[in-house]
Amino acid sequence: MKKRNKKAIIPTANVNEIAYACDEVLSADDFTWVGADVDKSNTIVRESVSYFKDAMHRLFQDKVAVFLVVMLGIILFCAVVMPMISPYTFNELHSDHTNQGFFFTAPDGHMHIFGTDSLGGDTWTRLWHGGRISLTIAFVAVGINCIIGIIYGGISGYFGGMVDNIMMRIVEIIGGIPYLLVIILLMTIMTKGIGTIIIAYAMVGWVGMARLVRGQVIQLKEQEFIISAQTMGAGSFRILLKHLVPNTLSVIIVNLTLAIPSAIFTEAYLSFIGLGVPIPQASWGTLANDGITVFRYYPEQLMLPALLISLTMLGFNLLGDKLRDAFDPKLRR
């Protein structure tokens, strides 16, 4: 502050000298020194844009990305709300009208929008209930993967040295195991259920995330802001959680978006080999698998769950791509 004021006074003297030299021109009295407006120079004219906000801003400028977000939002919303507001429950059977087509109206007046399945369950309700299960499995499993991966990768990367060495060797070995095999084995040991699928998937799925986070942390930990935090006496875990992890968030989010479709796929695959969610629960995977045996006769029983799986897969995959672009500093305008 002081410095700037000093500098400001010196030119004023010069101006006076010039004014005496040229009589006809403006005299020095025409000018008054108003001093620097400290407040004004300190105001922020434009809102400061954080990296994250900037990325989101760019993401939402992309029409396709907005469409994807809206589509996924609708699917999610339906999966949550539809089973609640539907007049039928997912395991309610109407044995006297099975395998009915769209907009089937029973003699007593109740209607099944998407018809009924081979046992007379309401397809609409089961479809969204299945979505709930599939999405729950995907989100929770990927979430768990993510948490384990962040903690493991963070610790390994931050502490480095011997800790890193041992932890990475473990990851290398676990990563070498064909994950599907472990999932199948786990599924036979534990009782069938949604929890089991989640645990089985999470037990082997965190390795990729751990590697990713470790790489990021190693890059970041040599940067000044970490050193200054260390100098100021922040504890290791505070640095990890408050400074390192938030900075790896972009990579994590992109990865998460891409991991969700692969979890949905794995669930469908498990359903195909008979290790899906147990009845009377349904997931998109089990519905599609049931549909495949009858698609010659009732194509909609395959097509509807398949369509929802595909839309969700597609949505998350493309959104992942868009997010990657949005977070990429190279593409910043």
Place this chain on the structure above:
Amino acid sequence: MFKYVMKRVCYAFLTILLLIAITFIMMHTAPGNPFSSNKATSQAIMDAKFARYGLDKPLYQQFFIYIGNVLQGDLGTSIKYNRPVTTIIGESFPVSFELGIRAIIISIVGGIGLGAYAAIRRGKAADTIAMTVAIIGVSVPSFIVAALLQYFVALKLNQAAGTVIFPISGWHNEMAKMLPSFALGLSSLATISRLMRTSMLDVMNSDYIKTAKAKGLSERTIVWKHAMRNAVMPVITVLGPLTASILTGAFVVEQVFSVPGMGKYFVISITERDYTMIAGTTVFYGAFLIIMTLLVDLAYGVIDPRVKLAES
């Protein structure tokens, strides 16, 4: 380089050991035993069968005996089929391998072609069509693709033509191998083409391509001699994981098309509690996957001199 390879081989060995241990513990924890069936068998017969397959010994003994046998190349006798596991793998693996290789060739050639084509024709109809194909490939589960292909492409085409063009199932001739390979390769094809398109776009916008254009080189030369080579690099990195996913995904396709491959044993042996078969397929698959990943990593180092393996 040599040191790096040795290190990787050591880890591979450790991984396989751990894999056997995990498999051993898990398969013996799974309820039921390989001999239980719908009809009760007398205890004496059960005991005799357990003794016959060495299952009457304590688990740790079985484990060490098994490790010893594996080192000698003996994977034991399948309990369900009563044939040596090595014989079964020897019969079925080449089929799966051929299926996998065909799928990989289809996905690489098709994926690179489609991706590059879409990138060059960026924003035009061809781009949209190519990417639609890619998107469908990524978003439809392979068991649905396989079943639909079998019904609409094989059966309906044959009926329309009045003769067998694509056999429905089996692995008997060239035409029979087409649809399963395609069904298996489709999702990888889609992944590769998307990757290729992005990478090709990057390259096409780079300065050296602009220079080449400015020098007046023909489009063909630019694409084939300059752009493609560099654009293909990122594709190679995903080949390792893709190979793994193709091999594990083979089960579905093999089941739908009745291909006598190994995927079936992989899954059925677990539900049947065929201990020797579970362990055998696991060891074999595990070793195969690990070696494949290693080879892909090495290949990457050879193709791209910028990558220094020892430091990674």
Place this chain on the structure above:
Amino acid sequence: MKMAKLGKLALSFSLGLTLLAGCGGSGGTTSGGEVTINLGSEPPEMNSFLNTDSTSGNVLRHVIVGLTTLDQNDEAAPGVAESWTTSEDGLTYTFKLRADAKWNNGDVITANDFVFAWNQLFSTYNGADYASTWAVMFEGAEELMAATQTEEDAKSEAGQAAYANVGWKALDDSTLEVKFTGPYPYALSVLAFYNLAPISEKLYNEYGGIDYYGKEADKMAYNGPYTVTQWVHEDSLVMEKNPNYWDADSINIEKINCRMIKDTGAALNEFENGTIDMIGLNGEQAKDYRAKGENVQSFDDGSIWYLEFNTKRAGMNNAKVRKALTLGVDVEQYVANVVLNESKPAQSFTATSVNGGEFSEKVGTVWNRSNDYTEAKKLLEEGLAEEGLTLDTFKPVLVGDVGDTGKKTYQFVQEQLKKNLGVTMEIDQVEFKTRLQRMSDGDFDIVWAGWSCDYNDPMSYLDLWITDGGNNHGKWSNAEYDALIKAAYMEKDVEKRTQELLDAEKIIAEEVPIGPMYYRQKDYICSDKLVGVQRTAFREIDLRFASVK
């Protein structure tokens, strides 16, 4: 334009692949005296004395003949034995073997081939699953099993003595004497079972013994109408007419190709493609074909499906509760909605296919099922009250596995019990092997289970529920029932025996250790050119009498 280019690209690409890998193999065409059928899966055990499964049985039926063989009416007819005499007490049979019965290599089948095979079967160390089932019938078999736990035991003095004392003896090369432990009316049909078929000791050892015999097409000796000439595991198997078979003239079809297609959709596609002549149909497929007027055929596969109750669990220990649960399921609707074919609701425990239905006719209808569930509900409430339970505290769990129709079945039963009786039943869906384990551990309330007989007699069903029976997972025990079954075992008088079995059936109807649901029918379809295929509960696939049009 661009599409055309893409098409051309794809075409040249596919041609390239064709050239790349060359050509090989043959198509699945059928011509002349050749048919192709779908076996459904790989035959897991073709060694006749170790066999237990029906897939291998379907192949063995065409390539192996025992002392007797099942004829077109499922009755025992002369096989390798040309004729036989029975002793006064009905315990000893003396079989005269045909002189023209030969192995496919030309060796004559001798009585010693039977002795060898049976010795292998009842040597415990070989681990033949059905040995204990048959051992009770043959004199000296149980003693032999006890003395041969290990190979060392078998070689010991006691073991050798047991081999010497068995009830089957080769009197000379063409005469076999067999001593049974009782006057079993089904003795001759049991002898048609593959476990009791002959094995040539010379060839058995030549092919490598238990580890190799029956594992490959050329590692097995055949004496039936066909021989297996080619066996690509998990893919296909070819049977060709056996010129050394004594009755080769009666066999019409020259060559049978068996495919092993597990996926029912793929099998149907193959059939419609004209590349397979006979396939099994699942419910939806059969229903669709019937609606289209196709010639869908069906047969009773001899299985009865039922709810098995764990009588050691609260609530399930009460016969009224068990009966109410059984009557609370609308079986007719189950068949119409889930099974989707002409399977029949069960009228008793013994399946109708036994004895050509004679026995079940005598039993009559013991289950008065109706669509009015008030009575069943009353019964349930009574039973629950007796056990100090109410509908709110009674929450049974049904343990089921992951089979194809299983999923639908459990859901249907769950819904029915809820709707008709107000019972909240939970489903615990586990893997097949896990279900078996839980059954043998008694770790269940209710299980959906099925049974099909080993031989053509009600006894093959009814002896399941004797106290401590190996298959009596529900641990139901009834002294009267035990006594009846035991008496029927040794009863020579046919009518008296039938009466005892009928009484046993009545006890089941009163005490309901299991709740019979339905007798299963299986559907199949043949192409126009394949005629005369026989499929019954005892001969699942039989092409011996079939021909090509």
